[in-house]
Amino acid sequence: MNLNPKYYEFDKYEIQIDLLETMQEIETYDAETRQKELLKCAISFPYFCHKYVKINHPKRGMIPFVLYKYQRRCVEDYETYRFNILPKFRQGGFTTTTAVWAAWRCLFRFYETIIFLSPSHQQSVVVEKMIQRIISELPSWMKSEIEQSNRQKTFPKTDSKLYLFTPECTIGTSVTYWTSVTYLIVDEAAFVPEMDKCWKTLYPTVSPTDGNCICISTINDVENWFSGMLDHAREKNNSFHVIESDYHKRPEFDTEEWAKQTRAILGEKAWQQEYSYKSPVMNSCESEKNSPQWDKTTATGMDQEQTPRTTPFIQELNREIEHHNA
Numbered sequence: 001m002n003l004n005p006k007y008y009e010f011d012k013y014e015i016q017i018d019l020l021e022t023m024q025e026i027e028t029y030d031a032e033t034r035q036k037e038l039l040k041c042a043i044s045f046p047y048f049c050h051k052y053v054k055i056n057h058p059k060r061g062m063i064p065f066v067l068y069k070y071q072r073r074c075v076e077d078y079e080t081y082r083f084n085i086l087p088k089f090r091q092g093g094f095t096t097t098t099a100v101w102a103a104w105r106c107l108f109r110f111y112e113t114i115i116f117l118s119p120s121h122q123q124s125v126v127v128e129k130m131i132q133r134i135i136s137e138l139p140s141w142m143k144s145e146i147e148q149s150n151r152q153k154t155f156p157k158t159d160s161k162l163y164l165f166t167p168e169c170t171i172g173t174s175v176t177y178w179t180s181v182t183y184l185i186v187d188e189a190a191f192v193p194e195m196d197k198c199w200k201t202l203y204p205t206v207s208p209t210d211g212n213c214i215c216i217s218t219i220n221d222v223e224n225w226f227s228g229m230l231d232h233a234r235e236k237n238n239s240f241h242v243i244e245s246d247y248h249k250r251p252e253f254d255t256e257e258w259a260k261q262t263r264a265i266l267g268e269k270a271w272q273q274e275y276s277y278k279s280p281v282m283n284s285c286e287s288e289k290n291s292p293q294w295d296k297t298t299a300t301g302m303d304q305e306q307t308p309r310t311t312p313f314i315q316e317l318n319r320e321i322e323h324h325n326a
C-alpha cells in the first residue's frame with residue numbers, strides 16, 4: 001500500500017494501531033481496554049475508520065478505511081461549519097466518507113438525528129448496505145443494541161438516529177413535523193429530482209439552534225438548485241461554507257497518464273463536469289485570490305454567522321483520555 005505523505009497523514013491515535021491484531025483479539029479486549037478504545041474512537045473519526053471500518057476498493061477488495069488527507073479536511077469542515085457545500089469530483093470517496101461519518105456521529109454523539117438523502121432508491125440502497133455491513137463488522141462491545149431497518153438505524157446507547165432517505169420519502173410523510181434534525185445531508189444534490197421542493201420540505205426540520213446541513217454533488221450541467229446555492233456560496237451571499245475538492249489529491253488520479261486517458265474516454269465536456277469543473281464565480285475568485293489584496297479570512301468562507309464551533313465534548317474526552325494514559 002502506497003502511504004505517501006502527499007496523500008496520507010495519521011493522528012496520534014492512529015500511529016498506535018497494531019496492524020497484526022486480529023478481530024478475535026479485539027473482540028476479547030478487557031473492560032478497561034474497551035473503555036479506552038471507545039474514547040479514542042469518540043475523539044478521532046480517522047482512528048475509528050482506520051481500525052474498525054473496512055471499505056470495498058474497486059481493485060484491492062476489502063481494505064481498512066484509511067482516510068486520504070482531503071477526506072480528513074472535509075470532515076474537519078463538517079465539524080467546524082454549520083452549512084457546508086461540496087462540489088466534488090467523481091469517485092473521490094465523498095459518499096463513503098460522509099455516510100461513515102454520519103454513522104460514527106450516531107455511535108459516539110448523543111441525541112443526533114441525521115437524514116442522509118440520496119437521489120434515487122438504488123443509490124440509497126448502496127449506502128444502506130454499506131452502513132449495515134460496517135456496523136455488523138464492529139466488535140460486539142461497540143455496536144450493542146443498534147437496530148437496523150432499511151431506512152432507519154437506531155442507536156439506543158446515544159439516543160441517536162440515522163435515516164436513509166430518497167426524495168419520495170419527503171412526500172406525504174410526517175417529515176415536516178420533525179423539528180430537531182441535527183444534520184441534513186444531501187448526496188448528489190444536483191441530481192435529486194425537484195431538489196428545490198425537497199429542500200423546502202426538509203430544511204424546516206433542521207434544528208434552528210444546533211442543526212447543520214451538508215450538500216455534496218458532482219456538477220450537473222443543467223441549471224439546478226445545487227449550482228445556484230454553490231454560486232451564491234462562492235459570492236458569500238448565503239451561509240454555506242464551500243469545501244473545494246481536487247482530483248489530484250487522490251493518489252490513483254494524480255498521474256498525467258490517468259488524466260489523459262480519462263479525458264480521452266470521457267470527452268472534454270464530461271471531463272470538465274466530472275473532474276475539473278470551475279464555475280464562472282470560481283474563476284473570478286481565483287483571479288481575486290492571486291491578487292495581493294486577497295484576504296485570507298474571506299478565503300475560508302467564514303462569516304459572522306459561521307464562526308467555527310467549539311467542541312467542549314471533545315475537550316472533555318481529551319482530558320479523560322489523558323487522565324487514562326497518565
Ligand SMILES: Nc1ncnc2c1ncn2[C@@H]1O[C@H](COP(=O)(O)OP(=O)(O)O)[C@@H](O)[C@H]1O
Binds near residue numbers: 096
Ligand atoms: N480513503 C480511501 N481509500 C481507498 N479507497 C477509497 C477511500 N475512500 C473511498 N474509497 C473507494 O473509492 C470508491 C468511490 O467511493 P464513493 O464514496 O462512491 O465516491 P464518490 O461518492 O465521491 O463518487 C469506492 O470504491 C470506495 O470504497
Ligand SMILES: [Mg+2]
Binds near residue numbers: 094096
Ligand atoms: Mg457518491
